[in-house]
Amino acid sequence: MGGYADRSDGVQNVLDPLEVHVVTFADAGHRFALVVADLICVNVDVVDRIRSAMRDIGVQSCWVAATHTHASPEAGCSPGGDATPRHVAGRLEAASLVAARSAMASERAARLSSARTMVPKLAGHRNIADPSALDIPVDTIVVTAGIDVVGLVVVSPVHPTILPADNNHVSADLNGGIRRALSTPNRWVVAATGAAGNISTRHTRQGRGLDEVDRLGAWLADRAEPVSPRVGRGTPTPVRPPVTQTVTLAPKQPAELDVAVRQTPQPGVGNERIHWVMQQGLRIAEEQAARQRTEPYVIGVEAVDLDGVMVVAVPGELFLELGETIRSAAPDEVGDIVVLGYANGYLGYLPTRDTQPCYETYVSPVTSGSGEIVVEAAVKAAVAAARDRQHSRRISA
Template sequence: MGGYIDRSQGVQGVLDPLEVHVVTFADDGHRFALVVADLICVNVDVVDRIRTAMRGIGVSSCWVAATHTHASPEAGCFPGGTVTPRPVGDRLVAASLAAARHAMASERAARIGASRTLVPGFAGRRNLADTPPMDIPVDTIAVTAGTDVVGLIVVSPVHPTVLPADNNQVSADLSGGIRRALSAPDRWVVVATGAAGDISTRHTRQGHGRPEVDRLGARVARHVEPPPHAGHNPAAPVRPPVSRNVRLRPKQPAEFDASVCPTPQVGDDRIRLVLQQGLRIAQEQAARQRTEPYVVEVAAVALDGVTVVGVPGELFLELGEAIRSAAADQVSDIVVLGYTNGYLGYLPTHDTPPSYETYASPVSAGSGEILVEAAVEAAVEAARDRDRSRRNSA
């Protein structure tokens, strides 16, 4: 199983089935598909396979995102990305195609809007001791047919890790709890993970089992507020996503020297263990002595009134918020997805303090700011393209 370094057993049961969801957005000229899978990560190789397969059934462009559940089979979730185990990749491709065919057969005229709400005291900085609970911003993209909300895409910027490292049953974990709490006979629900790199319920949860997963899921569901009806203006044409290839420098020798210093003194046993694990990852990376840059895809797609940004790694919450605020003057509603179209790992800023995330990250400090700049550029371009298309079709 993936997600926890100190996990010693494989899958031995099913707590709740892992799911693959596909939502399609289409008009006469373009069809975009968003795939969200209950996996620890998706690597570039399986993203490419799914995109190729999707083109064969009429999907023009496609994103693939992982919920980052730590109760899934190992999918090659290694800093910098690696090869997806073939059995996992084969099943993911097959499930994505099946879900896409169903989504395409169910397409209907609809509008899209977004809203945001704060879930009070829901989570906190996961690898800091004595961190106070935070009010966590949860984004909801609502799909509305007429006046009825027929679908929800809920984006939680929180690590979906309620179940512990010694759990050996597959589960969607927190994402599944939110899905169950919001499910209704007359609408579908997809739950994705946002800028959750440094956020979890480690200091706020009251247990580690399925009851706690469902309690937290219900807490999020109580605060989800679908946006008001999108109005009577024509929907914007569906446009292709805008992508940016970003080159990020691998950690330099001096950064590894800093990483292998003694573990910071903390009183929390679990946090101390996690820090030690991060140091071991840093030492393994230093031994490989990578010199060539990492090249990752940052993308944005404008869907009616909402612009969605996809990031191939573990973006810190503050960086997701930086994308929103930097583009706020030019893009009205931005929703940020993490773990999308690849897996690089953690994306530290220039001033991220020493932590598991900085130790395990394969890239240099300041990579977070570089990625934010590219994401903002892509979001602005995608929104402008949408607005031009709307004017031309009016």
């Protein structure tokens, strides 16, 4: 199983089934598919494989995202991404194609809007000793047919890690709880994960089992439930291919790790768990440093406009604050942005210039300040996608 560094057991059973969801967005000229899989990560190799297979069935562009559940099979989720195990890649591709064909067969005229809900007492900064909870921004893409809400894409910026490291039963974890709480016979729900790099339920959960998964899923659902759909917002925007910004990030150097170690506070009363996690991260960092990587990491940050809803995909673990910066830094013409993490590859944590030493900075394969570089690329991609939107509207008019 993937996710926890100190896990030793493999998959023993099923707590709740892992799922692959596909939503297609199409018009006469282009079809875009969003694939969301209950896996710890998706690497570039399997993303390319799925994109190629999707083109064969009429999907011109495609994103593949992982929910980042830590109760799933290992999928090559090492910093920088590794080769996806063959059996995982094959099953993910097959399930994606089945789901995509089903989505295409049930396509219907619909409109999209986005809604944001601040959910209190859901989660907080996971590696800070202060246990105070945050108001967590949960974004929902609302799919409306006529006056009926027929689908929701819920993006939660929270690590789905309610289930512990000694759990050996597969589960969608928090994202599964969200789906169960919001789904109805007449409404489908896709639960994706956003800028969750430093956010978890560590200080807010009241248990480590499926009951707590469903409690927190219902807690979020009760507050994110769309009350009244927005309809009739003018002419639909044509479906356009995503815009990609290529980003080059420098690998973390041993000297940077040495500085971080010197700055790491010693354990004190009440934060033994945090200290243990940081020591675990240090061991991982030392293993990376021993490999002495010199070549940069190259990733793609993408943006797509879906009927006026701008969605950005980042192939790594973006801190919540950086996700919020993408939204606030974009010009007004872009509109609200929904930030999707763990999508189209897996690089690992993306630290900022001023991130204090923590587990995330230790195990990140890239140098500090990489987070700001990714934010800048995400804003550029969103601006370019917004320009495509305006150009398409002028042509349509």
